[in-house]
Amino acid sequence: MPVYLDNAATTPVCPQAAQAALEAMTGGWGNPSSGYAPGQGAAARLREDRAAVAKALGCTPQELYFTSCGTEGDNWAIRAALEHGKRKGRHIVTSAIEHAAVLEPLKTLEAQGYEVTRLKPDRTGHIDPAELEEALRPDTVLVSLMLVNNELGTLQPVAQAAEAIRRKGCPALLHTDAVQAFLKVPFTPAELGVDLLTVSGHKIGAPKGIGAQYIRQGLRVPPLLLGGGQENGLRPGTEPTAQIAAFAAAVRRWEPEWPERIASRKEYALKALSAVPGLEIISAGEAPHICAVSLPGYPSELLVRDLSDKGVYVSSGSACHKGKPSHVFAALGLPKRTLAGVLRVSFSPESTQADVDALAAGLKEITETRIAMR
Numbered sequence: 001m002p003v004y005l006d007n008a009a010t011t012p013v014c015p016q017a018a019q020a021a022l023e024a025m026t027g028g029w030g031n032p033s034s035g036y037a038p039g040q041g042a043a044a045r046l047r048e049d050r051a052a053v054a055k056a057l058g059c060t061p062q063e064l065y066f067t068s069c070g071t072e073g074d075n076w077a078i079r080a081a082l083e084h085g086k087r088k089g090r091h092i093v094t095s096a097i098e099h100a101a102v103l104e105p106l107k108t109l110e111a112q113g114y115e116v117t118r119l120k121p122d123r124t125g126h127i128d129p130a131e132l133e134e135a136l137r138p139d140t141v142l143v144s145l146m147l148v149n150n151e152l153g154t155l156q157p158v159a160q161a162a163e164a165i166r167r168k169g170c171p172a173l174l175h176t177d178a179v180q181a182f183l184k185v186p187f188t189p190a191e192l193g194v195d196l197l198t199v200s201g202h203k204i205g206a207p208k209g210i211g212a213q214y215i216r217q218g219l220r221v222p223p224l225l226l227g228g229g230q231e232n233g234l235r236p237g238t239e240p241t242a243q244i245a246a247f248a249a250a251v252r253r254w255e256p257e258w259p260e261r262i263a264s265r266k267e268y269a270l271k272a273l274s275a276v277p278g279l280e281i282i283s284a285g286e287a288p289h290i291c292a293v294s295l296p297g298y299p300s301e302l303l304v305r306d307l308s309d310k311g312v313y314v315s316s317g318s319a320c321h322k323g324k325p326s327h328v329f330a331a332l333g334l335p336k337r338t339l340a341g342v343l344r345v346s347f348s349p350e351s352t353q354a355d356v357d358a359l360a361a362g363l364k365e366i367t368e369t370r371i372a373m374r
Contacts, residue, residue, distance in 0.1 A: 008346035014205035020249035049248035058188025073198030074101035080221035081142040089139025125152040133164035153285020162193025210243035263288035
């Protein structure tokens with residue numbers, strides 16, 4: 001059986017989500033905006049599904065807007081914050097280890113005259129809250145800081161950022177990409193103190209193509225699109241009821257004890273992988289499901305390919321890099337040999353100790369083969 005340990009990239013669609021999508025497509029296919037019975041039935045299901053996702057996120061259904069993915073949500077949050085603060089300034093604070101869905105829009109904004117401060121992490125992959133507070137200015141209109149780093153599994157100081165914004169009387173809105181945090185670490189938007197928060201369904205067993213955006217109640221933001229008025233006029237377009245039903249089903253099936261189960265698999269993996277000759281632990285990560293390791297001197301793309309040939313699937317970083325060097329690992333200032341051999345390993349509730357043993361055995365075999373060839 002294949003061993004899949006790249007759950008930070010995506011997760012298999014769970015049976016409950018697939019069934020919910022099928023039912024929505026074949027039985028609840030009405031347009032939720034229609035006034036007749038099939039449409040109203042779809043609208044009722046949509047309200048139930050929105051409430052389920054909102055409850056899991058810890059917000060009201062009125063604060064939750066469905067999107068197509070995390071990238072859309074991140075882009076929308078940035079645009080909304082800048083429009084909200086357009087008379088207050090053109091300065092943005094973020095980190096150097098954000099997802100490309102944040103960093104790439106900010107590059108474009110710099111070309112338009114915005115100033116972006118990118119905070120560098122320490123060697124462990126954490127942003128210093130004191131440095132973040134020092135970076136805030138009277139003209140800072142957006143702070144975007146991810147809650148869990150998608151390649152390191154490190155928790156970032158989002159709640160401390162909210163406190164710093166308040167202390168300094170800064171006009172900035174606070175956004176967090178919580179795609180890797182949702183259902184994995186405990187939080188609510190209110191506890192974090194954020195104005196905008198982004199999540200995605202395919203990291204928890206829902207299909208690709210569905211996400212959600214939290215917008216703090218009372219915060220007025222421009223619509224992402226202009227159209228028929230769906231999603232309270234902020235994200236119009238006929239709702240993808242099948243994907244939404246699948247997202248809600250994946251949320252409903254999530255068990256409270258699963259993060260602890262996932263964490264135990266990662267703890268077992270860190271011990272098992274430490275026995276691989278020459279392997280270094282780059283980040284154990286506070287989140288339960290992600291860690292990063294390296295085999296210095298072994299190109300990570302070759303490691304990924306050789307492991308794949310053995311039926312073991314891990315990545316060399318975010319799937320969005322598509323073979324390019326990871327800016328996240330580079331930001332840690334790792335030696336070149338270490339940086340070249342980095343692997344990200346990420347777990348799900350279905351991950352087993354046997355999966356970990358297969359990964360460790362595969363890496364040992366690769367190192368032993370290399371030694372024998374010398």
